[in-house]
Amino acid sequence: MLVPVAAAAVAALALVPLGYVVWYAVTLGPAELVQLLVRPRVGELLRNTGALLVGVVGGSIALGVLCAWLVERTDLPGRRLWHALFAAPLAVPAFVNSYGWVSLTSGVQSYPGAVLVVTLSYYPLVYLPMVAALRGLDPALEEVALSLGRTRWSAFTTVVLRGARPALLGGALLVGLHVLAEFGALQMLAFPTFTTAIYDQYRSTFASAAANALAVVLVLGCLLLLLAELRLRGQARVARVGAGSARRPARQRLGRARPAALLGSALLVVLALGVPLASLVRWLLVGSSTAFPMAELTSALATTAGLALGAAALAALLAFPVAWLAVRHRGPVPTLLERAAYTAHALPGIVVALALVTVSIRVVQPLYQTLPLLLVGYAILFLPRALVTLRSTLEQAPPVLEDVARSLGLGPVRTFTRVTLPMVRSGLGSGAALVFLAVSTELTATLLLAPTGTATLATEFWANASSVRYGAAAPFAVLLVLLSLPATFLLGREAQRGRPS
Amino acid sequence: MSGVRVCGLTKAFGPDRVLDGVDLDIANGEILAVLGPSGCGKTTVLRVIAGFLSPDSGAVRLDGTVVAGDGTSLPPQRRHVGYVPQEGALFPHLDVRGNILFGLPRRERTQQRLTEMLDLAELPADVASSYPHELSGGQQQRVALARALAPRPQVVLLDEPFSSLDASLRLSAGREVVRLLRAAGTTAVLVTHDQGEALSLADRVAVMREGRIVQVDAPADLYRNPVDVGVATFVGGATLLPATLRSGTAACALGDLAVNPRVQSSPDGQVTVLVRPEQVRLLPAGPSGPHADVKEVAFFGSYASVSLRLRDGVRVAARVPAVLVPVVGASVTLEVVGTVGVYR
Numbered sequence: 001m002l003v004p005v006a007a008a009a010v011a012a013l014a015l016v017p018l019g020y021v022v023w024y025a026v027t028l029g030p031a032e033l034v035q036l037l038v039r040p041r042v043g044e045l046l047r048n049t050g051a052l053l054v055g056v057v058g059g060s061i062a063l064g065v066l067c068a069w070l071v072e073r074t075d076l077p078g079r080r081l082w083h084a085l086f087a088a089p090l091a092v093p094a095f096v097n098s099y100g101w102v103s104l105t106s107g108v109q110s111y112p113g114a115v116l117v118v119t120l121s122y123y124p125l126v127y128l129p130m131v132a133a134l135r136g137l138d139p140a141l142e143e144v145a146l147s148l149g150r151t152r153w154s155a156f157t158t159v160v161l162r163g164a165r166p167a168l169l170g171g172a173l174l175v176g177l178h179v180l181a182e183f184g185a186l187q188m189l190a191f192p193t194f195t196t197a198i199y200d201q202y203r204s205t206f207a208s209a210a211a212n213a214l215a216v217v218l219v220l221g222c223l224l225l226l227l228a229e230l231r232l233r234g235q236a237r238v239a240r241v242g243a244g245s246a247r248r249p250a251r252q253r254l255g256r257a258r259p260a261a262l263l264g265s266a267l268l269v270v271l272a273l274g275v276p277l278a279s280l281v282r283w284l285l286v287g288s289s290t291a292f293p294m295a296e297l298t299s300a301l302a303t304t305a306g307l308a309l310g311a312a313a314l315a316a317l318l319a320f321p322v323a324w325l326a327v328r329h330r331g332p333v334p335t336l337l338e339r340a341a342y343t344a345h346a347l348p349g350i351v352v353a354l355a356l357v358t359v360s361i362r363v364v365q366p367l368y369q370t371l372p373l374l375l376v377g378y379a380i381l382f383l384p385r386a387l388v389t390l391r392s393t394l395e396q397a398p399p400v401l402e403d404v405a406r407s408l409g410l411g412p413v414r415t416f417t418r419v420t421l422p423m424v425r426s427g428l429g430s431g432a433a434l435v436f437l438a439v440s441t442e443l444t445a446t447l448l449l450a451p452t453g454t455a456t457l458a459t460e461f462w463a464n465a466s467s468v469r470y471g472a473a474a475p476f477a478v479l480l481v482l483l484s485l486p487a488t489f490l491l492g493r494e495a496q497r498g499r500p501s
Numbered sequence: 502m503s504g505v506r507v508c509g510l511t512k513a514f515g516p517d518r519v520l521d522g523v524d525l526d527i528a529n530g531e532i533l534a535v536l537g538p539s540g541c542g543k544t545t546v547l548r549v550i551a552g553f554l555s556p557d558s559g560a561v562r563l564d565g566t567v568v569a570g571d572g573t574s575l576p577p578q579r580r581h582v583g584y585v586p587q588e589g590a591l592f593p594h595l596d597v598r599g600n601i602l603f604g605l606p607r608r609e610r611t612q613q614r615l616t617e618m619l620d621l622a623e624l625p626a627d628v629a630s631s632y633p634h635e636l637s638g639g640q641q642q643r644v645a646l647a648r649a650l651a652p653r654p655q656v657v658l659l660d661e662p663f664s665s666l667d668a669s670l671r672l673s674a675g676r677e678v679v680r681l682l683r684a685a686g687t688t689a690v691l692v693t694h695d696q697g698e699a700l701s702l703a704d705r706v707a708v709m710r711e712g713r714i715v716q717v718d719a720p721a722d723l724y725r726n727p728v729d730v731g732v733a734t735f736v737g738g739a740t741l742l743p744a745t746l747r748s749g750t751a752a753c754a755l756g757d758l759a760v761n762p763r764v765q766s767s768p769d770g771q772v773t774v775l776v777r778p779e780q781v782r783l784l785p786a787g788p789s790g791p792h793a794d795v796k797e798v799a800f801f802g803s804y805a806s807v808s809l810r811l812r813d814g815v816r817v818a819a820r821v822p823a824v825l826v827p828v829v830g831a832s833v834t835l836e837v838v839g840t841v842g843v844y845r
Contacts, residue, residue: 400587401590403548404648405603405604406553407654408648410604419592
């Protein structure tokens with residue numbers, strides 16, 4: 001009885017941001033909303049956001065599919081290394097990447113520049129699921145297509161891409177949601193979108209009607225993306241034979257195209273990794289020549305670690321009842337609760353933060369700008385990550401084992417501690433680790449929710465970088481990159497096991 | 502004193518009536534197989550006895566004590582019932598030692614008890630530190646049984662324990678498990694959908710159909726005298742022929758057949774006779790007796806299943822030893838050995 005109640009409470013908590021936005025739009029009324037939104041400025045934001053979305057999603061699909069094909073289906077030399085390098089940009093937070101570019105040339109502060117930099121940050125979100133899908137796809141399908149007289153190209157486009165479509169669309173959706181939610185990178189690239197506009201509005205007029213109205217549009221955009229993905233994915237079933245096939249498909253010989261492929265791959269890595277990292281090293285050297293902020297660095301690191309630890313524990317704790325209910329008591333209500341807990345997946349951090357700020361001010365004033373509220377914000381934002389891993393471990397922990405434990409004389413509590421918990425410990429741990437890493441590089445929600453005076457690595461970096469103290473920002477950026485490495489490594493490894501991440 | 506007594510169990514999941522008045526009486530030390538097609542409710546019976554499910558009505562007594570029914574329901578951990586689920590279900594996070602000693606109180610988790618159980622299960626001492634995934638299917642099965650037996654339960658429940666094993670391993674694993682159960686002197690209920698398994702391993706077999714027990718008998722009696730056509734065809738191959746019964750002889754397409762003494766008192770009239778494939782003998786085509794053509798032969802090594810067609814089109818199944826396999830198209834005369842069952 002306790003578990004369903006807890007799960008319902010978690011789902012309700014996760015729904016607070018979306019609920020708030022809906023409630024806001026409804027109570028404001030259409031007339032007011034139209035008045036707030038039908039302005040030239042909003043039109044410009046809409047054009048900017050739309051154009052950026054198209055450019056980045058398109059670019060990410062092209063790069064992601066091409067790289068995945070090179071690594072999985074051709075005889076490109078050094079494929080393991082290339083796989084690591086193609087996935088590695090995920091370890092450089094987008095706002096750090098932009099900082100690398102912007103501090104190098106102001107030429108990127110334009111539409112093409114924004115598309116380039118943001119694409120370079122997010123194409124791995126398409127690349128990784130594509131690698132997993134190409135791995136998992138039964139090569140027999142492709143062989144059948146070839147035996148039926150299809151050319152390799154035609155077999156690839158009709159059978160392979162078709163089979164990998166859910167992965168491709170899922171990746172593209174993720175890129176789209178990230179683009180809509182991106183704040184730091186675009187602010188630095190001086191390319192205003194809804195998210196940056198909400199932030200600016202919040203800075204100047206706090207949680208005003210204008211900021212909230214923009215948030216309504218942003219959430220609408222996210223929902224549209226979700227719907228588009230659902231629609232495109234359709235009812236198509238992609239049958240997978242077994243858990244990954246033992247046989248690998250024959251690799252396409254690159255032949256004379258090999259130098260070009262190598263050159264292209266190298267160019268991509270230089271742009272996506274080389275530029276930001278070189279820039280980082282350069283500013284690190286410049287910065288350390290003046291004064292190395294050891295004290296600030298240590299305290300920011302400690303604060304970040306503490307916050308991330310707290311949020312990870314909270315997210316794991318919240319994820320447990322939801323995952324348990326969804327796996328062990330399948331049905332419409334548990335599914336609904338699980339979906340509710342996933343909503344934050346589609347919501348930009350800025351919306352979640354704005355909603356929590358407003359709700360806390362109106363309903364639970366004492367919570368405003370406190371540590372608990374910040375932790376709750378993190379937990380809502382990253383609950384999906386904990387949920388996904390915990391859920392899949394729970395799926396692998398058959399309930400029959402608990403039956404066996406009961407038949408061997410254990411009560412429910414000891415069954416949980418001696419059987420269930422040990423079995424899901426790894427999932428709980430890796431879920432919490434993912435949340436830890438996500439929180440430790442989180443910028444947007446932290447800027448809005450953190451109690452005054454709280455300095456995390458991301459906010460310290462931001463404070464320095466946005467006031468053009470590039471040298472001072474560099475050490476924080478380095479730590480942010482280092483903190484992102486483990487999660488990137490995990491995702492890259494998962495993809496190569498043929499599991500869509 | 503009876504080991505397990507189940508009376509009038511009913512259980513419904515929503516509109517599905519899964520158990521529809523199940524009665525079972527299992528003697529101490531007996532091994533009873535519950536045999537039925539999937540979905541007949543046999544696993545539900547097991548889970549009610551174990552205490553994972555409460556019956557809607559009816560009672561379960563273990564060693565004379567009511568553990569379910571009359572408004573009481575003892576939780577599973579207090580029933581002292583060993584449970585061996587499908588595929589053994591060993592705890593993946595524990596080694597063999599941890600698994601076998603799992604159900605014992607801390608002070609009883611001794612090396613001595615472990616050695617006893619390993620000896621009983623005829624497992625080498627060095628597997629104690631192996632993890633489940635390092636064991637073969639048969640070994641996992643024996644560890645699962647050792648784990649269930651370690652706390653000395655009064656009853657062990659086995660739910661399709663061999664279904665995940667290779668066909669070649671199944672028979673030997675089954676015999677091994679029965680040997681262990683007998684050595685421990687434990688009462689056991691074995692749920693299975695495999696006729697061969699039930700007939701070869703159990704002291705008695707209870708056939709279950711649509712939530713009811715339709716027959717409980719020793720394996721040989723069950724096979725020879727099934728209560729109805731459904732049970733007859735479920736426990737083995739069968740040819741069913743219309744016949745006229747007159748004073749203990751059934752006249753049918755295979756000639757005049759002697760009727761099983763159990764049903765000889767059956768009144769004369771139109772009946773259906775049941776002929777098992779191994780009762781049908783193939784003889785060189787002779788002047789008298791029913792003639793048939795060989796239509797299909799499926800060769801299994803030590804024996805072959807032969808499908809025959811009588812002159813009037815009736816199909817008959819026969820099972821012949823490998824040395825007597827006919828060629829397809831051959832003409833033969835059929836002879837039925839032994840007595841046959843009749844049904845109305």
